[in-house]
Each structure stands twice: as structure tokens, then as C-alpha cells.
Amino acid sequence: MRKVFVFFIFVLLLYLSIFLLHGENVFFVISEPWQKFLYRQKQDSANQYDACEDLKIENMKLKFYRSQNETLKQHLDFLTESKDKFVLANILGRRYESGFNWIIINKGKKDGISPGLAVVDKRGSLVGSVITAEDSISYVRPLVDLHSFVTADIISFNEDNKSDVTSGVIQGEYNLIVKMKYVPLDQKVELGDIVITSGLEESIRRGIIIGQVVEINKKPNAIFQELIINLLAEKNIRIVSVLLPVS
């Protein structure tokens, strides 16, 4: 009986200190070096990238800037890359539960992170968005997660060399692939077209590179076509940047 009482008191104090008095930070601080060490056991991703991937992203960025200049030259000046404020963060781990997939990063509310902010890799490709921010850590939902929805645009160029914008919603499937849905069937999309964020989300600006169209699925009686997107963010990522709101 005494043991049960001791244990009950122990659990009660633990719960109170962790979830009501924000004592979770103690555990996060203790576990951070361990988590960093364990996460580093992953294969180094630096060598897995070839120059071709870099050129693809560079090319996409150039196409995007060209499109901007054509249509929204003055209006979009404030959206250019240099104006992003960001917070660098280390990935501490990943968790998966019943279709939910989340990445744990070592920066939180005290660093200015709030839910909804975009998370990018070292070359500015979208990795996901922040779901929840604690004081010293945050949880990021990757794009491949089934519950991730990001509005996106495809910029393509027609024969007259004029840019055309196609909008849709990016959604992950079973943590393996990413699809762009709700793209009207009459919209012309080609393989290799670039996909960028549309900026309709409150905390994600327009123009962050997402990926490239690799497959187009059109069904005769459907209203929309589905596009398979190849993400350009690094696969085995360790460090990410959280883009803070411009204001």
C-alpha cells in the first residue's frame, strides 16, 4: 500500500510539473544532446546530392523570378528571397502515430516560432510547416504527411513565352509521395513544371519551391486532374530553417 501511495504521489507531481508548470523544458534540455547524437547516426546526406539537383532548383528559381517580373514586377518586390527572416533549427527526431508524422526541432516559442510557419531546407525548398510550438521545441509536419495541406501554384510557359499559373492543393500520401490535387482538368500542365507555394496560407509566403511535376493522372469523367510531385527538399535532413513572418 505504501508503494502505491509513493508511486501515486510521484506520478501526480510528475504530471503537474510537466504539463501544468511547463516542466517539460527540463526533459527537453536533458534529452537534446542525446537526441542530436542519435539522430546523427543517420547516413550523411551531403554526398547524396548531385549538381543536377542544384541546377534544377536554380533553374526553377530563375523561372519563378522571370514569371514574377512579367506579371507582378513591382507588386512582388517585397517577396524576394532576401527579405525572409529565419531561425535555424536542428532536427532532434521524428515520430509516427496512426498516419501522423512529425519532426521535432530544437527551437520553440521563445525563438519566435508559431504554428503554421514554413520550414525549409538549406536551399530554400519547402520541408513542411510547424504544427505546434512549445517553449523550447516545435513539431513540424512534413509535406509527405497525409494531414498536410499546402496550397500551391504551377508556373508554366506557353508557346508565346508567357507564363501561366495553375493552382491546386498539395497533399502527402502514406509518407511516400506528394500529390497536387484539385487542379482543373482543362489546365495544361507538363512534366517537369515547377511547383511553388501560392501564399494563400497566413504564414507561408508565395514562391517557396516545393518540387517538380513527374506524373499527370487524368481520368475522363473527373473534374480535376491529379499530379504527382517530386519534392526537392533534402531527404535525410538534419538542419532546417523556419521562415518567420515578414512583419
Next chain:
Amino acid sequence: MPFPIKLIGLFFLIFLLVIIQVSWPLFPNELSLVFVLIITLFLAGFSSWAWLAVIIGGIFLDLYSIFPPGLFCLSLICSFAIIKKIAHEFNVTSVAGFFVLSLCSALIYKINILFFSYLFYFLKFSEQSIILNKFYWLDLVWFMVLNASFIFVMILGIKIIRKYE
């Protein structure tokens, strides 16, 4: 060894397991080390220690979760109570029986997570609701097989060690 020291030892062991589960990329996503530890302790005859592991493990799983606090703790407590009832009802002693019980316990744990996640969602404690589609069912089967296999291997190991002792 006095009880509080053992308790602190278990506390740190579970904390380490949760950190390994979250941060070590070698482990498959669907493998729950805390759940494996709890069921292994129970099947090996350490029922009271399994109860302690349920509470402490639940707290740490809640700590690194996007779900509201309590979901994993409540799921583990309810699952373990049901599993204990089933084990006493059927008096499982054979090796095959242990495997079937492990499979059942994994299923019960997942059903409890589903139940509490929906409960929290409908009570507006959480914005996350699990989507029941073909991927969920596939994931459920994989979770059951993987965790039951791990528990089975652990139990076999314990049985062999006891035999030689």
C-alpha cells in the same frame, strides 16, 4: 534495493527508450519500444512493474507528441487493463498463446489511441483527428505484426534464460 531507487531506475530506462524511439533512425516508425517493454514485463510475470511502466511511459510519450497531454497515458492504461483481463480469462501459457496475446494487445492499444484521439477531437481538446483509410488499416496490421514479433522474441529470450537458470 529500495522501491524508490528501482522506480527512478525504471523512470530513466523509459526516458531513454522514448529518446531512442524518437531520435534513432534505425528503428522502424511503427515500433513502439515503450509498448514492447510493457507487454514483455507483463508476460514475463512482472505485472506491478508493467503498471509503473504504463504510467511513466505514457507520460514520456505524451511529452513528445502533437496530441494533447494524456492521450498516450490513457490509451496505455486502458489497453493494459483490458489485456490483463484477457490474459487472466484465457490463462495463456503456451508460446503460440503469447504471440496471439501480443497481437491482440497491439490491436487493443491502437483501438484505444483511435478512441481517445476522436474523444479529444470531439471535446475540442485537439485539432488532430486520425483519418481511417486504407493506409491506416495497412499501418495497423504492420504495427501489430512488428510489435508482436518483438514481444515474442523478447519473451522467448526470457524463457530460454530462465530455463538455463
